[in-house]
Structures are given as C-alpha cells and as structure tokens.
Amino acid sequence: MREIVVISGKGGTGKTSITAAFAHLAKNAMLCDLDVDAPDLHLLLDPDRREEHAFRSGFEAAIDADACTDCGLCAGLCRFGAVRRGPRGWQVDPMRCEGCKVCVRFCPAGAIGFAEKHCGQWYASDMRFGPMIHAQLFPGEENSGRLVALLKKEARTRAKELGLPLIVCDGAPGIGCPVISSLSGASLAVVVTEPTPSGRHDLERVVDLCGHFRIPVAVVVNKFDLNLQHSTEIERYCRENGHTLLGLLPHDEVVVRAMVQCRAVTELPETPFSLALREVWDRVANLAPQAPARLSPFTNKPNA
Amino acid sequence: MIYAIASGKGGTGKTTVTASLAAVWDRPLTAVDLDVEEPNLHLFLNPEMTAEEPAYMEIPVLDAARCTLCGECAAFCQFKALSVMGATLLLFPEMCHGCGGCLALCPEKALTPGRRELGHILQGRAGSARFLMGRLRVGEAMSPPLMRQVKALLPRNDEAGDVLIDSPPGVSCPAVNAVMDADVIVLVTEPTPFGLHDFKLAVEAFRPLGKPMGAVINRAGMGDERVQQFCREEEIPVWAEIPFSRSVAESYSRGEVVARAVPELRGVFLALMARMQGAATASIQGEVHHA
Numbered sequence: 001m002r003e004i005v006v007i008s009g010k011g012g013t014g015k016t017s018i019t020a021a022f023a024h025l026a027k028n029a030m031l032c033d034l035d036v037d038a039p040d041l042h043l044l045l046d047p048d049r050r051e052e053h054a055f056r057s058g059f060e061a062a063i064d065a066d067a068c069t070d071c072g073l074c075a076g077l078c079r080f081g082a083v084r085r086g087p088r089g090w091q092v093d094p095m096r097c098e099g100c101k102v103c104v105r106f107c108p109a110g111a112i113g114f115a116e117k118h119c120g121q122w123y124a125s126d127m128r129f130g131p132m133i134h135a136q137l138f139p140g141e142e143n144s145g146r147l148v149a150l151l152k153k154e155a156r157t158r159a160k161e162l163g164l165p166l167i168v169c170d171g172a173p174g175i176g177c178p179v180i181s182s183l184s185g186a187s188l189a190v191v192v193t194e195p196t197p198s199g200r201h202d203l204e205r206v207v208d209l210c211g212h213f214r215i216p217v218a219v220v221v222n223k224f225d226l227n228l229q230h231s232t233e234i235e236r237y238c239r240e241n242g243h244t245l246l247g248l249l250p251h252d253e254v255v256v257r258a259m260v261q262c263r264a265v266t267e268l269p270e271t272p273f274s275l276a277l278r279e280v281w282d283r284v285a286n287l288a289p290q291a292p293a294r295l296s297p298f299t300n301k302p303n304a
Numbered sequence: 305m306i307y308a309i310a311s312g313k314g315g316t317g318k319t320t321v322t323a324s325l326a327a328v329w330d331r332p333l334t335a336v337d338l339d340v341e342e343p344n345l346h347l348f349l350n351p352e353m354t355a356e357e358p359a360y361m362e363i364p365v366l367d368a369a370r371c372t373l374c375g376e377c378a379a380f381c382q383f384k385a386l387s388v389m390g391a392t393l394l395l396f397p398e399m400c401h402g403c404g405g406c407l408a409l410c411p412e413k414a415l416t417p418g419r420r421e422l423g424h425i426l427q428g429r430a431g432s433a434r435f436l437m438g439r440l441r442v443g444e445a446m447s448p449p450l451m452r453q454v455k456a457l458l459p460r461n462d463e464a465g466d467v468l469i470d471s472p473p474g475v476s477c478p479a480v481n482a483v484m485d486a487d488v489i490v491l492v493t494e495p496t497p498f499g500l501h502d503f504k505l506a507v508e509a510f511r512p513l514g515k516p517m518g519a520v521i522n523r524a525g526m527g528d529e530r531v532q533q534f535c536r537e538e539e540i541p542v543w544a545e546i547p548f549s550r551s552v553a554e555s556y557s558r559g560e561v562v563a564r565a566v567p568e569l570r571g572v573f574l575a576l577m578a579r580m581q582g583a584a585t586a587s588i589q590g591e592v593h594h595a
Binding site for chain 2: 008009010011012013016037038040043058059077079080081095096098099100101102105106137139140141142144145172173174175176177178179180181194195196197198201202205206208209212213223226227230251253256259260262
C-alpha cells in the first residue's frame with residue numbers, strides 16, 4: 001500500500017486544494033485529513049459521516065478547593081506554570097496544564113483530581129470520490145500528534161479491508177508534532193511551496209524534516225508566476241538535492257472559485273492551472289510504486 | 305502592551321501584517337517571531353542579529369548502575385518516555401515533556417537531569433525595534449517549551465515598550481501558547497470558505513481567554529462576504545481590510561514589507577495600529593472600572 005502525504009511547512013500554499021484534486025483524480029484511494037487542528041478538506045468534499053468517535057487522550061489536573069490545605073507545593077513543582085493563585089485559592093490553568101501528573105502524585109492532601117480529556121471527534125465518511133477519514137480537534141486542545149497517528153492507523157486498516165492500494169493524506173503546516181506524526185510510514189511527501197522568501201525558507205526546513213525520517217520528497221511550486229526568480233531557484237534547489245519537481249502551477253483565481261463552489265479545482269471547466277495539476281498527479285501516480293518503509297519517527301531517529 | 309497576531313488558517317498574512325505593523329509602530333517595540341516551527345518574520349524585517357543561543361529542556365539521564373528496575377518511573381510517566389524492557393530501563397528522550405516527575409520519584413536516585421536541545425533563540429535589532437525569535441530544531445516535535453523560553457525574554461513592563469508577536473497558525477497548543485500572555489489578539493483571515501472556517505475555530509479557541517480581539521481581512525474582495533458577515537454577527541470588530549491585489553502578492557514575494565512598498569497600504573496599517581492601541585487602552589480602563 002502506498003501512502004502519500006501532502007505537506008508544506010508554510011501554511012496557505014495550497015495543500016488542501018491540491019489534495020482535493022488528487023482525491024478526484026486518484027482511482028481507488030482512501031483519503032485522510034491529517035490537519036486535525038484546522039481541517040478544511042471536508043469543506044470541498046462534503047463527506048457523509050458514517051461513523052463518529054470521541055478522541056480521548058491525555059489527562060488534566062484539577063484542584064479540589066475544599067480538600068486543598070493551601071501548602072502551595074504543587075505550584076512549586078509544576079514546570080509549566082499551570083498552578084496559579086486564583087480567587088478560590090490554588091487553581092490549575094487548563095490551557096497550561098500538560099497532564100504530567102506531578103502535582104497529583106505529590107499533593108500531600110490528595111486534593112488534586114486527574115480526569116481523562118475528550119480532545120476531539122473523528123469520523124469515517126464517504127464522499128463522492130471514495131472513503132475518507134477525518135477529525136476535528138477541539139479548539140485549544142493538544143495531543144494532535146496522537147490523533148494524527150490514530151487517523152493513519154484507521155485509514156490503513158480500512159484501506160486494506162476495502163482493497164484500496166493508495167492513501168492520500170492532507171497534512172498540517174509546520175514541522176512539529178502533527179507533521180512528524182503524519183510522516184510516519186509515508187511512502188512519499190508531496191511538498192507544496194510558493195516562490196516567496198517564506199515559501200523557500202519553509203520548504204527547506206520541511207524537506208530537512210523528511211530527510212531526517214528518510215521519507216522521499218517531491219515538490220510542487222504553486223503560484224510559480226508570482227516570482228520567476230524564486231521559482232527558478234526552487235527548481236535548482238530540487239535538482240541539486242535530488243528531489244523530484246512535480247510541476248509548476250500558475251497563480252489562478254480558479255482555486256478560490258472552486259473553494260467557493262465546494263468543488264475540487266479539477267471538477268471545474270479546464271484552466272491552465274487544472275491542466276498543470278493533472279500532470280502533477282500523473283507524475284505522483286508514477287512515483288514511488290514501492291511499499292513504504294514502516295519507520296516510526298520516534299524509534300528510527302538517526303539521533304542528531 | 306503585548307499584541308499577538310494570530311490566525312486559524314496558515315498563509316493568511318500574519319507575517320505580512322506583523323512586519324508592516326513593526327514598520328509603522330509609533331512606540332518603542334519588540335517584534336517577536338513565536339512561529340518557531342517555520343519562523344519567517346526575519347525574512348522581511350532583516351534584523352541585525354546580536355546573539356544566537358541554543359535552548360534546552362530538562363530530560364532524565366540514567367545511571368544504570370544505580371537502577372534496580374523497580375519501574376516506578378515508567379509506571380508514572382504520562383508520555384511513555386521511560387520503559388522497562390527485560391533487564392534494562394529504556395529512555396525515549398524525544399517523548400519527554402520535561403515535567404521532572406521521574407527525577408523526583410526515583411527511590412535510587414538513578415535518574416539525573418540531562419538536557420535535550422529544542423532549537424535556538426536569536427536576538428537582534430530591526431531598525432529601531434528589538435527583534436526576538438525562536439527556531440525549532442528540525443526533528444524536534446514539541447514547540448511550546450521553546451516558545452516559553454522565548455516568551456521569558458519579553459519585556460515585563462510597559463516602560464520597555466510594546467510587543468508584537470507573530471504567532472504560529474492553527475488553534476491547538478502552539479497557537480494558544482503564543483496568544484495566552486497577550487493583551488490584545490489580532491486575527492488575520494481571508495474571505496474564503498477555508499479562511500472563514502478556520503477563523504471560526506480561532507474565535508472559539510481564543511474567546512475563552514477574555515481578551516480584546518479584532519479581525520484583519522486580508523485579500524479582501526477575493527472570495528465572498530461571509531467572513532465580514534460572521535464578524536458582524538459575532539460582534540468582532542474588523543480593524544483592517546487589505547484589498548486583494550496581485551501587486552501586493554508580488555511585493556511580498558520580493559521580501560518587501562508591504563506597508564513600506566505599497567504606498568496606499570501605509571494608511572491601512574496606521575489605522576490598524578490605532579485600533580489595536582485603542583482596544584488595549586479600553587481594556588485597561590474597563591479593568592480599572594470593574595475593580
């Protein structure tokens with residue numbers, strides 16, 4: 001089974017619009033939205049939710065004001081500054097609590113509770129191009145990496161059951177916990193960038209991240225005609241570092257038009273953008289036909 | 305006053321807005337890039353860096369000769385950073401959140417404090433402003449610990465001037481970490497279905513913090529009117545609209561600060577600054593009034 005993850009480092013380069021078009025063009029693919037923090041793929045694909053599940057992960061401390069003896073030990077022990085003096089004595093700020101349990105374990109009065117957190121919901125759905133796994137982390141919540149890992153596991157199991165040879169994933173921006181989690185076991189990272197100083201800077205960092213976990217990289221330059229000099233330099237960067245350049249997509253208002261109509265851009269009448277994107281997909285489909293290396297980023301780290 | 309420039313969706317123009325505000329700001333200023341995963345503000349402000357230091361967090365180091373394999377640390381750790389496998393205690397330092405629990409618990413004192421590199425903290429000057437940024441080490445999963453260390457370097461009182469924070473995208477822990485110590489939150493969005501959806505998430509995530517919040521609508525005129533409509537319904541003031549134009553996008557692609565490069569935008573950012581400062585003042589007066 002092949003697993004393709006679309007990432008970008010920088011946000012807003014066009015990951016989701018491109019992933020939706022991949023879902024349209026792919027035959028026999030399982031789709032998976034791994035941007036669990038700010039998922040947008042469902043806005044284009046209008047999935048019909050067949051299953052809904054609670055995502056519970058991690059714990060949160062809470063001080064029982066009646067049992068608290070006001071010794072303040074917890075505030076001294078907390079490394080995250082989460083125990084604060086409030087109007088009703090010592091309180092845990094849920095926004096700062098990491099769920100480490102140190103205050104709970106060392107409270108001499110046993111006054112601190114520790115409840116499992118309901119961090120979000122995840123869904124198994126059907127949409128017009130096939131099955132889809134997606135989620136919504138509740139705003140302000142953590143543990144996005146664990147939710148990403150859960151979605152990937154579900155997507156693999158279900159793809160196997162359905163005999164689907166391909167999983168296409170929309171990733172999160174950045175290079176932190178959810179992105180690392182989304183790269184685990186991927187056969188190919190499709191990195192979408194743009195010809196701007198930010199786009200280039202963030203491309204190099206996310207490509208380094210893929211190198212760190214030995215995931216092959218292929219690059220798409222979106223809005224390439226905004227700045228031809230940067231586009232040429234991205235091409236050269238890819239060539240010199242052995243990364244496939246999948247294609248250059250022009251700046252085209254059709255992307256926003258498709259979004260407003262809740263359509264994949266390739267579902268609209270053909271434009272130079274959608275033609276170029278079809279070629280990109282053909283190249284993706286012909287890349288990395290081999291089975292993915294089942295590496296876990298957490299255990300196969302070539303320790304830096 | 306601390307002003308956080310945030311957004312649910314990535315690529316809506318947080319850095320553009322922060323860099324432009326820094327260019328027109330009329331008080332002493334510290335400009336901070338807290339998007340430590342993909343910091344970009346320095347690409348536009350071109351600060352002269354005066355210091356670059358590695359940042360670390362505490363993790364346990366094992367003295368195997370002292371360890372009796374009692375497993376108390378492994379049973380306690382909420383992040384699976386320690387595990388007893390056969391006759392060894394295995395440590396997974398990249399899973400550690402640095403809570404110090406295992407160090408405090410170990411009855412044999414077999415665990416001692418070590419450190420893991422989180423990334424670097426850079427300081428410098430951009431024109432008359434002080435500049436500060438964090439840069440996460442590639443491969444490091446946790447950005448909040450590095451963000452906390454950058455925030456510890458912020459000026460503590462208003463005498464030292466204002467702070468503009470360029471925040472990471474999203475609405476989960478890194479974004480919340482960036483905005484939670486701010487006095488005012490500026491939410492940058494774009495008038496598209498993705499922009500609206502993620503803007504709603506950001507409002508839901510940040511509203512419980514009880515801070516004054518205003519919106520900046522970037523690329524106005526590009527998609528539809530639903531973001532403006534949502535702002536009206538939710539009584540979120542729109543502090544600025546930056547019209548959609550290819551010339552602004554091209555200026556950004558050349559690494560320019562648009563408030564300087566596009567003359568008609570300078571006034572937009574001056575007005576935005578005045579509204580942000582007004583919201584901060586109103587909120588202090590409100591607090592005094594309530595006290």
